[in-house]
Amino acid sequence: MIRLGNVLVSPGEGGVYGERMLEGYRVWDPYRSKFAAYYLLGGGLDLTPGMRVLYLGAANGTTVSHVADYVETVYAVEFAPRPMQDLLEVARRRKNIVPIMADANRPDAYAPFMEAVDLVYQDVAQPNQVEIAEKNLVFLKPGGHLVLMLKTRSVDVRRDPADVVAEARAGLEQHLDVVEVRWLEPYHHDHAAIVCSRRG
Ligand code: SAM
Known part of the structure; x- marks a missing residue:
């Protein structure tokens, strides 16, 4: 991932949504993007040129x-x-974004447009976030990763966020190895990034 000092950037053409440019790079704002927050908080999963990504939400x-x-x-x-x-x-x-209008609860609907992916990234803010992630593991290559941006308040606003994350983690561990759990404070409250890898 490219950083200029403390600023996370990406190497594309600007003007996509009014983002700032810095030395010819697009500034990736951690307050607008949970993925940017994850990286600025020390997240270790790299995005690399050959990767194919399924992005839900x-x-x-x-x-x-x-x-x-x-x-x-x-x-x-x-x-x-x-x-x-x-x-x-x-x-x-852009030439490398395939937009799919579909419900992530129903992966069968978009399976015909898909290939196996290296990363499933999910940010849907729904009560059944873990279930949605599990359904979409059919697309994940062995050795690939899932990044689940868990909005704990969408699962249950009355419960302790730490308990919601622990429960999500236990559910995911039935299918995957959890490699990292990272809270996204101060950028996004009551959100955690749960990063898992699929056994090879
Ligand atoms: N990831 C976005 C970003 O960083 O720019 C923000 C995502 S926003 C928190 C959640 C999005 O997920 C909303 O646009 C919502 O419509 C979408 N969403 C929620 N449930 C979904 C589902 N079952 N299938 C597809 N999209 C869904």
């Missing part, structure tokens, strides 16, 4: 566009019509 393509600056292909799944319009515009200007 693409929204308007802000984070998707930065991921696409680093990897080969991003399959970007979003089910809400309004952000999908912005995502389509982002994808139109």
Whole structure:
């Protein structure tokens, strides 16, 4: 990952969503993107040029566009019509983003457009976040990674966030090895990045 001093950047053309440019790089803002927060807080999972990524919860393509600056292909799944319009515009200007309008609960619907991926990245803010991630493991290569951005308040606003993360972790450990759990404070409250790898 490229940093200029304390600033995380990505190496694409600017003007995607009004982001700042620094020395010809796009500034990747940790307050707008949980993935940027993860990296600035010391997250260890690198994005590399040959990677194929399934991105669940693409929204308007802000984070998707930065991921696409680093990897080969991003399959970007979003089910809400309004952000999908912005995502389509982002994808139109890049060759390596495949926008997919679909419900991430139903991977069968987009399986025909998919290939096996090195990384499943999920940021859907739903009560059944772990279940959605599990359903999408069908696309993950052995040795590949899952990054689940867990919004604990979406699972249960009344429960202790640490308990929600522990429960999610235990569920994921039935299928995957958990390699890292990282809280995203101070950038995103009550969010944790859970990084897992698929046994080879
Ligand atoms: N990842 C985005 C970023 O960093 O720019 C922000 C994602 S936002 C927190 C969550 C998004 O997930 C919303 O756009 C929402 O419509 C989408 N979403 C929620 N549930 C979904 C589902 N089951 N299938 C597809 N998209 C979903």
